[in-house]
Amino acid sequence: MAIKVHSYESLGTYDGPGIRLVVFLQGCNFRCLYCANPDTINPQGESKATDPQDILRMATNQKPFFGKKGGITFSGGEPTIQAKDLIPLFRMLKKEGIHICLDTNGSIWNEDVKELLTLTDLVLLDVKEFNDIRHRRLTGHSNAQTLETAAWLEANEKPFWLRYVLVPSYSSFREDIKALGAHFHPYRMIERVEILPYHTLGVHKYEAMGLDYQLKKVPQNTPEELEEARILFETYFIKVYVN
Amino acid sequence: MTMNFKPGRWNHHVDVTDFVKTNITPYVGNASFLTGPTERTKAVWNKCLEALAEERANNGVRSLDPSTVSTITSFAPGYIDKNNEVIVGLQTDEVLRRAIKPFGGIKVVEKACRENGTEVDPKVKDIFTHYRKTHNDGVFDAYTEEIRSFRSLGFLTGLPDNYARGRIIGDYRRLALYGLDRLIEAKQDDLRHLTSPMTDERIRLREEVMEQIKALKEIKILGEQYGLDLSRPAETAQEAVQWVYMAYLAAVKEQDGAAMSLGNVSSFLDIYIEYDLAHGTLDEAHAQELIDQFVIKLRMVRHLRMQAYTDIFAGDPTWVTESIGGRFNDGRVKVTKTSFRFLQTLYNLGPSPEPNLTVLWSPQLPEGFKDFCAQVSIDTSSIQYENDDLMREVRGSDDYGIACCVSYQDIGRHIQFFGARCNLAKALLLAINGGRCENTGTVMVKDIPVLSNDELNFEEVLANYKKVLKEMARVYNDAMNIIHYMHDKYYYEKAQMAFVDTDPEINLAYGVAGMSIAVDSLSAIKYAKVKARRNDIGLTEGFDIEGEFPCFGNDDDRVDHLAVDLIYYFDEELKKLPVYKHAKPTLSILTITSNVMYGKKTGATPDGRAKGVAFAPGANPMHGRDKNGAVASLSSVAKLRYRDSQDGISNTFSIVPKSLGVDRESRIENLVTLMDGYFVKGAHHLNVNVLNREMLEDAMEHPEKYPQLTIRVSGYAVNFIKLSREHQLEVISRSFHERM
Numbered sequence: 001m002a003i004k005v006h007s008y009e010s011l012g013t014y015d016g017p018g019i020r021l022v023v024f025l026q027g028c029n030f031r032c033l034y035c036a037n038p039d040t041i042n043p044q045g046e047s048k049a050t051d052p053q054d055i056l057r058m059a060t061n062q063k064p065f066f067g068k069k070g071g072i073t074f075s076g077g078e079p080t081i082q083a084k085d086l087i088p089l090f091r092m093l094k095k096e097g098i099h100i101c102l103d104t105n106g107s108i109w110n111e112d113v114k115e116l117l118t119l120t121d122l123v124l125l126d127v128k129e130f131n132d133i134r135h136r137r138l139t140g141h142s143n144a145q146t147l148e149t150a151a152w153l154e155a156n157e158k159p160f161w162l163r164y165v166l167v168p169s170y171s172s173f174r175e176d177i178k179a180l181g182a183h184f185h186p187y188r189m190i191e192r193v194e195i196l197p198y199h200t201l202g203v204h205k206y207e208a209m210g211l212d213y214q215l216k217k218v219p220q221n222t223p224e225e226l227e228e229a230r231i232l233f234e235t236y237f238i239k240v241y242v243n
Numbered sequence: 244m245t246m247n248f249k250p251g252r253w254n255h256h257v258d259v260t261d262f263v264k265t266n267i268t269p270y271v272g273n274a275s276f277l278t279g280p281t282e283r284t285k286a287v288w289n290k291c292l293e294a295l296a297e298e299r300a301n302n303g304v305r306s307l308d309p310s311t312v313s314t315i316t317s318f319a320p321g322y323i324d325k326n327n328e329v330i331v332g333l334q335t336d337e338v339l340r341r342a343i344k345p346f347g348g349i350k351v352v353e354k355a356c357r358e359n360g361t362e363v364d365p366k367v368k369d370i371f372t373h374y375r376k377t378h379n380d381g382v383f384d385a386y387t388e389e390i391r392s393f394r395s396l397g398f399l400t401g402l403p404d405n406y407a408r409g410r411i412i413g414d415y416r417r418l419a420l421y422g423l424d425r426l427i428e429a430k431q432d433d434l435r436h437l438t439s440p441m442t443d444e445r446i447r448l449r450e451e452v453m454e455q456i457k458a459l460k461e462i463k464i465l466g467e468q469y470g471l472d473l474s475r476p477a478e479t480a481q482e483a484v485q486w487v488y489m490a491y492l493a494a495v496k497e498q499d500g501a502a503m504s505l506g507n508v509s510s511f512l513d514i515y516i517e518y519d520l521a522h523g524t525l526d527e528a529h530a531q532e533l534i535d536q537f538v539i540k541l542r543m544v545r546h547l548r549m550q551a552y553t554d555i556f557a558g559d560p561t562w563v564t565e566s567i568g569g570r571f572n573d574g575r576v577k578v579t580k581t582s583f584r585f586l587q588t589l590y591n592l593g594p595s596p597e598p599n600l601t602v603l604w605s606p607q608l609p610e611g612f613k614d615f616c617a618q619v620s621i622d623t624s625s626i627q628y629e630n631d632d633l634m635r636e637v638r639g640s641d642d643y644g645i646a647c648c649v650s651y652q653d654i655g656r657h658i659q660f661f662g663a664r665c666n667l668a669k670a671l672l673l674a675i676n677g678g679r680c681e682n683t684g685t686v687m688v689k690d691i692p693v694l695s696n697d698e699l700n701f702e703e704v705l706a707n708y709k710k711v712l713k714e715m716a717r718v719y720n721d722a723m724n725i726i727h728y729m730h731d732k733y734y735y736e737k738a739q740m741a742f743v744d745t746d747p748e749i750n751l752a753y754g755v756a757g758m759s760i761a762v763d764s765l766s767a768i769k770y771a772k773v774k775a776r777r778n779d780i781g782l783t784e785g786f787d788i789e790g791e792f793p794c795f796g797n798d799d800d801r802v803d804h805l806a807v808d809l810i811y812y813f814d815e816e817l818k819k820l821p822v823y824k825h826a827k828p829t830l831s832i833l834t835i836t837s838n839v840m841y842g843k844k845t846g847a848t849p850d851g852r853a854k855g856v857a858f859a860p861g862a863n864p865m866h867g868r869d870k871n872g873a874v875a876s877l878s879s880v881a882k883l884r885y886r887d888s889q890d891g892i893s894n895t896f897s898i899v900p901k902s903l904g905v906d907r908e909s910r911i912e913n914l915v916t917l918m919d920g921y922f923v924k925g926a927h928h929l930n931v932n933v934l935n936r937e938m939l940e941d942a943m944e945h946p947e948k949y950p951q952l953t954i955r956v957s958g959y960a961v962n963f964i965k966l967s968r969e970h971q972l973e974v975i976s977r978s979f980h981e982r983m
Contacts, residue, residue, distance in 0.1 A: 007870075007871075008871045008872065008875070009871070009872040010798070010871050010872035010873060010874035010875040010876075010878075011872045011873035011874045011898075011902065011917070011980060012872070013902060013903060013904045013905075013909070013913050014904075014905065018912075018913065018916060019874065019913055019916050019917060019920070021874070058798065058875075061798060061878060062798075062874055062875075062878065062920075064919070064920040064921075064923040064924050065874050065877075065878075065916065065917060065920030065921070066916075066920070067915075067916030067919060067920065068916075069916075070916065241905055241906075242905075243905050
């Protein structure tokens with residue numbers, strides 16, 4: 001089965017360790033208000049139906065650039081939407097010895113997703129908010145499954161990175177971050193926590209698509225806000241990075 | 244006091260390679276031993292900064308002597324700050340004062356003087372007009388109508404017919420290791436063996452060797468002017484640096500070749516420094532001082548140029564290329580502490596385009612050195628990298644340097660004839676226009692069939708293109724043979740050749756420009772529908788493109804292989820032609836900054852590029868067409884075969900710091916990994932810029948804030964604020980790899 005690919009970034013340095021081939025897949029079940037890639041949301045949106053062999057070939061060609069730490073990252077969109085079609089590709093990548101990251105919101109759960117996660121070397125789990133009401137306001141969905149997916153990763157000894165987009169007045173509440181910290185503090189499988197600053201680089205895409213950008217009035221984080229959040233996260237986690 | 248080094252073949256023959264191999268102390272540690280500049284160094288460099296400010300204020304030329312013809316000995320000694328100079332010697336009697344060298348061409352000198360607000364001395368003009376012929380006159384006497392037409396219409400451009408060819412590197416280390424007396428003796432011995440029969444070649448070589456001996460004798464006088472006894476070998480580390488510099492200084496006094504490269508002196512000098520350190524006569528601060536002060540001198544080298552030259556080689560480059568690192572064929576690394584010390588000058592003195600520091604990269608180099616290189620690149624954007632494993636494998640020597648931008652040269656045993664470049668994109672338009680120039684309608688190549696249809700057919704265009712390239716190779720070869728014949732005759736590099744083996748191997752370095760434009764155009768014709776729009780005399784004015792086509796720079800074999808095939812074909816055509824002095828032809832994919840001027844002279848192309856738009860530099864993918872990120876772009880370039888372009892494949896890579904990673908540590912690590920990957924894939928060369936576009940834009944508006952802002956262009960580095968506005972805009976328009 002063909003995989004719907006939105007685009008590639010062959011020098012990915014922010015989505016997992018080392019240098020990575022990042023494959024942005026088309027289609028997402030969330031509707032995050034701040035989404036920087038609105039063009040990847042619609043599963044029927046403009047994308048390229050790609051033979052998994054082509055992706056495998058790209059990754060194999062690029063292997064010398066991966067070094068000791070790098071590899072391939074599937075991002076999106078929400079890659080687990082295409083879990084079933086990704087499984088054979090993941091198997092082939094593993095056979096080639098290529099390190100696989102999966103950047104997911106953790107909200108989709110079925111047997112295919114479970115198998116995909118099993119084949120993944122490192123999960124980048126995006127938790128958008130800990131407070132479910134605020135999570136719904138921000139994404140249009142509950143965070144319940146995301147937290148369950150995290151628990152599954154922990155129980156199955158699957159290493160993951162926790163990623164948190166800091167949107168001022170949407171996901172910047174101290175009490176929510178504290179609650180998240182307290183919840184995940186005992187987790188052994190969280191190798192690293194990344195705070196992703198909120199940015200408006202995707203706004204022009206909304207205009208181009210004739211969509212209204214709802215967070216127009218939200219300013220980007222100040223360095224002080226980021227530092228404050230980092231210190232707060234560090235009370236719960238050892239390795240905290242601001243991307 | 245003589246220094247006691249490990250003996251070897253070098254004791255009985257002039258063989259610096261053997262000396263280095265026998266005595267080198269490879270260093271596998273990190274950069275923590277390095278020191279800052281001494282007070283003396285700071286004092287000298289501050290004087291230079293003042294002089295550089297004056298130079299900028301005075302339109303790029305601080306001062307100029309229009310009367311004294313520059314020879315090895317014609318200028319009185321000059322100093323920057325005599326009491327603080329540890330290494331002495333200037334090209335003229337004053338720092339940043341330029342000299343005339345009319346052996347290359349009196350008209351060139353006249354023009355350059357006039358453009359700088361002065362007139363060349365009438366006596367000099369009289370001599371070089373009526374009594375002494377120049378290189379430039381010789382070439383134009385012999386040029387055919389055909390060559391003139393290919394040259395003036397922009398098919399062959401930047402030929403070294405109105406400036407000196409450069410590219411020859413003397414083994415300047417020889418002066419330190421042997422001293423002049425021994426070198427003169429060796430050359431005299433060579434001359435004695437050049438006996439009958441007296442063929443043209445033999446006579447010419449005898450005359451050349453005699454010229455070299457005279458140059459060596461003049462260098463002795465140059466040394467005396469500065470109170471140095473160069474007749475004997477260097478006896479301390481300070482003398483070794485000074486001796487090497489004197490040999491190089493003689494070259495840049497006598498010649499103003501486009502590229503006057505230095506070779507690979509750092510690890511040679513390290514042997515002397517290690518010796519003195521071990522004997523307690525030198526400490527680290529003073530070892531660094533020697534290198535800092537040597538580098539200051541190299542940064543002050545200047546040549547007098549005319550505007551037409553600056554159009555193709557922007558930013559007043561001198562290409563004092565110094566090659567650092569690499570490995571021996573036996574697997575030992577050539578990295579020494581002095582490799583680090585050379586890079587450290589970019590901190591101690593600030594970033595600078597010269598000397599053109601070139602790291603010979605191998606994934607096998609010590610991690611500490613690789614990390615330091617990446618760090619210096621991130622901080623200064625002043626280094627370029629070349630694939631040491633690849634060059635040693637294909638070319639053979641493990642004691643080589645880089646001439647000019649990217650070109651391998653086996654030091655002391657090989658030289659090069661520089662050949663500028665021809666325009667592959669414009670040649671493609673000949674194939675589409677029945678052999679006529681797209682701008683003027685001039686018939687350049689006869690018997691090229693007119694295309695059957697305005698909708699271009701790939702096979703038909705390709706067949707024509709091959710015929711055009713064959714003819715272009717022929718004319719190009721003719722021009723090269725004439726140029727190098729005349730350069731030898733009227734402007735022979737006696738000071739440099741005095742430090743090269745008698746009768747060395749020679750490469751004739753051809754070049755191409757506009758490769759990615761030609762290749763994307765072929766791809767458009769092959770994979771999309773391209774229709775030519777023609778004017779009333781049938782010349783193409785533009786192209787209508789329907790459908791998509793793959794572009795070079797996306798790791799897509801469909802188009803990347805068109806590039807590989809094109810270069811292979813043209814290189815093979817060039818190899819079929821007879822070459823002056825039996826030189827071996829090589830080919831480069833390198834533009835320097837001529838990609839702007841070449842673009843200007845080239846009409847609209849089938850890839851959708853409009854008339855006059857600058858080409859991408861060197862082997863770079865065209866700006867903005869590499870859609871899949873930097874690694875895909877690098878992978879495409881890595882496919883070009885070094886075996887088919889042994890003069891070098893230049894790729895200029897610009898990335899914003901953030902794109903390399905989240906923090907300094909990961910940026911260094913990722914840059915190292917990126918280069919390991921690129922070179923493992925068989926790529927040849929990489930210029931690395933780590934810069935923000937905004938900084939360059941700000942520097943255009945406020946140059947005074949960025950006096951030392953350095954950026955790698957194509958195979959060399961320039962001071963950004965010295966570029967013309969047009970070149971600055973072209974640099975800014977290039978692909979900067981940014982995060983999505």
